[in-house]
Amino acid sequence: MPESDTVILDIDDEIATITIDRPDKLNALNVETLEALQTAIAEAEEADVRALVLTGAGEEAFIAGADISYMKDLGTPEAQAYAELGHDIARSLETFPAPSIAAVNGYAFGGGCELALACDLRVAAENAVFGQTEIDLGIVPGWGGTQRLPRLVNDEVARRLILFGDRIDATDAHEYGMVGEVVAHDQLDSRIDDLTADLAAQPKFAVAAAKEAINQSHETGLEAGLEYEQRVFSGLFGTHDQREGMDAFVNKRDPEFE
Numbered sequence: 574m575p576e577s578d579t580v581i582l583d584i585d586d587e588i589a590t591i592t593i594d595r596p597d598k599l600n601a602l603n604v605e606t607l608e609a610l611q612t613a614i615a616e617a618e619e620a621d622v623r624a625l626v627l628t629g630a631g632e633e634a635f636i637a638g639a640d641i642s643y644m645k646d647l648g649t650p651e652a653q654a655y656a657e658l659g660h661d662i663a664r665s666l667e668t669f670p671a672p673s674i675a676a677v678n679g680y681a682f683g684g685g686c687e688l689a690l691a692c693d694l695r696v697a698a699e700n701a702v703f704g705q706t707e708i709d710l711g712i713v714p715g716w717g718g719t720q721r722l723p724r725l726v727n728d729e730v731a732r733r734l735i736l737f738g739d740r741i742d743a744t745d746a747h748e749y750g751m752v753g754e755v756v757a758h759d760q761l762d763s764r765i766d767d768l769t770a771d772l773a774a775q776p777k778f779a780v781a782a783a784k785e786a787i788n789q790s791h792e793t794g795l796e797a798g799l800e801y802e803q804r805v806f807s808g809l810f811g812t813h814d815q816r817e818g819m820d821a822f823v824n825k826r827d828p829e830f831e
């Protein structure tokens with residue numbers, strides 16, 4: 574990828590890890606960083622990886638949000654462009670053709686929380702703090718928080734978080750269903766390694782198909798979603814992994830997926 578001072582893309586063993594590297598600003602996302610992040614996600618997709626991990630550099634922050642110093646003097650057209658850029662990135666995490674995982678290692682506020690919400694899975698370190706804090710700045714979430722948070726947690730929890738801008742710790746975020754698991758800070762990397770190793774051993778096309786079908790459940794009505802599932806399910810028949818998975822079962826051996 575083109576050199577970026579603030580975004581690191583590392584691809585190892587078919588796993589992409591993107592680190593926002595702006596620790597002196599708690600990994601807040603200015604335009605340059607967002608554009609580099611957009612490029613890094615596209616490159617990870619091009620590399621056909623089996624999982625994508627998003628995390629933040631340093632000990633304190635995942636991503637402390639959109640860059641407030643940049644936003645403070647924007648007018649509506651510029652704010653619209655900034656929102657579109659953030660939305661585009663969130664959507665590319667959501668529709669990434671392999672599972673995306675937010676490794677939340679500290680503050681995840683505003684746009685940082687929203688990018689975590691756009692990932693398939695969220696693993697939080699014990700020191701993580703979450704918040705849709707935009708209301709404190711006189712605005713509302715602008716990178717999908719008003720839409721994705723109520724789909725993930727119960728409606729009242731979403732309303733309270735967005736209306737009051739509460740900052741909640743990892744335990745509460747887990748209790749509300751915002752994160753799948755909480756681990757000790759020094760265990761975060763190894764837990765992510767375990768999860769990505771498990772994903773890398775799964776049948777790749779079935780994992781991608783499962784993700785797409787689950788995404789559809791948020792986008793269409795039940796009937797259309799059920800039809801979509803049938804197409805995805807039947808489309809996997811005849812693939813190497815379907816033949817291999819079922820042959821392995823009937824012959825009582827471990828499958829070897831592509």
Ligand code: COA
Binds near residue numbers: 597638683706707
């Ligand atoms: N945008 C721009 N800069 C940010 C930022 C953001 N979202 N979050 C933190 N920073 C910068 C601070 O301005 C400071 O820069 P400076 O050293 O040049 O002054 C640096 O990061 C460290 O932050 P600081 O506030 O001094 O650290 P802290 O430990 O006292 O507080 C937070 C940490 C996360 C609680 C606090 O920075 C914060 O509330 N940030 C804003 C979070 C937010 O509202 N995000 C949503 C944006 S839509």
